[in-house]
Amino acid sequence: MANQRSYQFNQMDYPLPSSKRLRGRRAVEQRIRRLRKEPLCRDCLTDGRTTEATVPDHIIPLAKGGTDHDSNIRCLCHKCHVKRTSEQFGHRPRVNIGPDGWPI
Numbered sequence: 001m002a003n004q005r006s007y008q009f010n011q012m013d014y015p016l017p018s019s020k021r022l023r024g025r026r027a028v029e030q031r032i033r034r035l036r037k038e039p040l041c042r043d044c045l046t047d048g049r050t051t052e053a054t055v056p057d058h059i060i061p062l063a064k065g066g067t068d069h070d071s072n073i074r075c076l077c078h079k080c081h082v083k084r085t086s087e088q089f090g091h092r093p094r095v096n097i098g099p100d101g102w103p104i
């Protein structure tokens with residue numbers, strides 16, 4: 001039975017090393033599960049705003065040795081995620097430039 005075989009394959013593929021980021025369908029499922037668990041942006045809530053979270057963010061980035069465990073995840077809105085990522089990797093927030101050459 002094809003279904004059973006793919007189920008067994010998934011079981012064999014588990015558990016994953018903690019720092020490995022999931023890919024494909026399981027990554028999508030994990031993302032949905034995390035956003036259901038924390039549906040509002042954590043940073044916005046801290047500032048007294050209620051914003052829908054759209055991105056499960058790694059508190060310590062995987063690239064800096066963080067794990068992919070739920071304990072290292074906070075859900076953020078897109079805007080806060082961009083801001084946090086900039087901070088974590090030492091980039092300044094991107095400024096969009098209009099056709100007249102001035103920041104928007």
Ligand SMILES: [Zn+2]
Binds near residue numbers: 044051076078079081
């Ligand atoms: Zn936010």
